[in-house]
Amino acid sequence: MTNYKVGLVGTGVISPAHLRGWQRTTGGVVAGVFDLNRDMAQQRADEFKIPVVYDSLEQLIMACDVVDVCTPPQSHAAIAQQVLAAGRHLVIEKPLVTAVADWDEMAALAQEKQVTITVIHNLKVARCVEQAKKWVDEGRIGQIIRIRREFLTSPEADRMLVGNTHWSHQLPGGRWFETLPHELYLTHYFTGPLEVADVQALHTTNATEGAPADEVVITLRGESCLATIHFSANCRQNRRAFTLQGTEGIIQVDLLGDFATLSRYQDRRWRRPLGGYMATETARDGLHWLPNRCGYLWWQLRGQTPHTRIISAVDRYLRGEGGPLTPLDEIDYVVRNCDRIGREIDRQVKQVA
Template structure:
């Protein structure tokens, strides 16, 4: 169901992130009307100062007759009930990260969307980021030589959340980036987390083991760090790369440097064990379209064309499974196999890396290389 003049999109939850969706939806030609759906009347009031044509509803029930699709940007514990309600009414749904707070809920949402024949997409914004496409291309083309390891850090003082810990708040970004860049999902997870200033865990370290390619990735997330850090590092035998999302320019820097073992020196401990190679640092030009705009435009395109989203329900589930395995690992102090949280090894209708996802995004910005 779509309006003849364009899509009618409702944004459920118009706080920090939902208000950004409202902004980018306004620049999409395919969107005819936009509704603010939030029980807090101040949200609609503030947004209508900049966007006077906004419709406003206190809850999803009131809004459903007036929208074709919804973007859910509410606290994570509300994602499942809101998404199931919208899906049951035949509305297309995009859910902010994390898709759900556990894998069983994510599976239920996927099954409901399939049964109702509507789009279910997850807001893994970094998979719409040209810097992340560049990282993926470098891995695919083996530009770093043998990939040794990956490391991510997403740290700051805050923003503390009420209904999910730092793993479910921040790590979805890193797990989604790693899965996307490596074109795989991990086979096992180790996690250490702790809580200090809050009853929920505010610091977490994850180690993800991938099998194909055979590689380990470390993820550090924290709401309790003096410095804001948003960094992905990839270290290879030939080159090393840093993606620093806090840089306004030169977000990716490729360091042509490395190490190799020094010739055998026997028992001579006076010589260094490694020799070091230092070369140029290159920052490739990136076409920077705002990732959220690319993502929302892609959602609208999928609704209108029936195209399978780049980040569909299975992609969201793959990330939630890793987070669930991480929680279990932290609680039990052991490595957890993804198979354990997959239980009966549910066969997904859409693979985590959907082959249909080679679709070009409609703003002309195609993900670099063979996306999926």
């Protein structure tokens, strides 16, 4: 496909990031939008100068070659089924589905109709993640032996935890299911599929409606690597970070600050009086700060975000100039393990209640 029409379904919070992405593509033009809330759709259409607000999903599907779905996950399966059955390419936000059987049907339908499914696993193309991946691929930290992922938030800082009406509260495992795809595809990206070994969920007296398990630690294991994912709804630090520990070094990634550091520090007796690895790394990171922030600013000035970049990659893929950004095995891994973890969190919370 050289030139194609895109229809966007669901014009809520994340939709502007998609629309900005499509505006930058070579082949795609957003022909129109649809939302159950027509006022919202009209508002978004006016904001982005989109010519049509469709009256129904059917109309949008008939008028477009590619359908981009930005609705809550509970609605994804029904919408995707209609899109794929009509032989349209599907671009869709994570979490892809809330039940594994829906994904199985989707994958079979896409194959039958010879159309593509891309899930927005956008953090793979975050600047800091690309930097980390480059270091790993260059062998700078040796073999990865441990991944530690932290998603630490609080009910005041997290828009999905505020109040008790957000759709994420109805997902398996509550609010964590909404972010869990990020944790799983990132791990998969760096180490391939790791098996879910353990899920520990606490329901403390601070637990809110959105995160009935307010402290969760998930352990994943592979042949030579262990990974943990920590979700907290009690931490005002608002951290979104991960650490890749290798046999030769360590990479630390701050996803919110879009900053990655690499350390290959090795202990030597003479280094200890200088403050050991902590002091040395702090000094070294200071030197990297300015060039890193210049790169960050350059991205910002060019309006580059993980969403604009992933949609550019989808555009290249649809025009036959690149491979799929979310291969089916990655989607499959994420869907099956989100389901497993989400349901296990619910089971443990119910046991306590």
